[in-house]
Amino acid sequence: MRPLVPAGAPALAAVLLALGSLTACSVDAKNATPRSTAFAFGGDTLDVRAHGIPTDLVAADRKDVEVTRWFDAKAGSKKTLVWKLHGRTLDLDARCKGLALCDARFRVEVPRGLTVLRDGRPTKLRGGKH
Template sequence: MVRLPSRTVTARVALAVGGAVVLVGGVTACGASAGDDKDPDHRTFALEGRTLTVDSDDSALEIVAADGNPAGKVEVTRWFQGSVAIGKDPEVTWSMKDDRLTLRMKCSGVVADCSAKHRIEVPRGVRVEVEDGDGSVRARGFEDALSIRTGDGSVHVTDSSGPLTLHTGDGSVHADVDSRQVRAETGDGSVHLELGAVPDLVDSRSHDGSVTIALPRATYRVTTETGDGSVDVSVPRSDSSSHVVTARTSDGKVTVGTAN
């Protein structure tokens, strides 16, 4: 595997040492943004099989099921900005082994400030599992199963019809999809689900935030629970319905209604 050079930026920082001010060369670190990278890196990885696991430690991710993507190929574009005043230069790496795409960023030292973003284009017909330690995740276009888990960041899925499993430790979850099976959970944030097809199962949970579900016209078996907040269910209900909807939050409002 060819190892591509890391992308580095230095920073100028004023440090007080024994009453004196020492300048470390570069520019002042003040909030790196990957979007400022005007020359992103691009690479194509071979994919064996019909599943892909994206393993990222600290990056915003955009994942797209692309019609034009050739079978067996995963296209990745990477934006990166970073600076470390005192310490090792920041580094970003990417690699593929079997069906696992691993994305890593090393950024530590005095006044370390780094930001990374990846766009991953996946062929149609591939099941995708995302594991992101810290960063928002956006996905669209999936007809097969999609699982997203991030420790800290929002999750947003659109234009998809395959089964969804969405989880964030801290952030909102938003899905506007035709999926018939949706599981969505956040530790701290709101959940908003808008479904274009009558689902078989919706299981949504927030430990601290509102839960809103908009459904097509049908009769549903609905279970709701909130520790502190109001509940508003306006869809037709029946305990014998095969369309099961659960909405729970420890602190927030629960709304289950008909989509416009």
């Protein structure tokens, strides 16, 4: 007699093996090389939209808005990397699509006295240096 094996067992085993191999690989934005860009901004309110990515909002002695991004991904990951200023909205995004591993974080330095919203809601800023 042959042992009974459910029809989906080989496919399930392949998926579990693939997921198990991903846990052996890790990514950490803390280890990534930072990339920065600055935007001229003359308004009095900035709305930062970071799509759930950890983002430090910091009041600083500056006239522009500086964004620093730390992003780490495994080779072959399909990446979406965005930092754009549209009017009073700063759009930040850094993510991977599909079966991929990536990690990201942002730091946004804004002029002191600027009102900053996080996803349309009032938020507190951190002050001080790095």
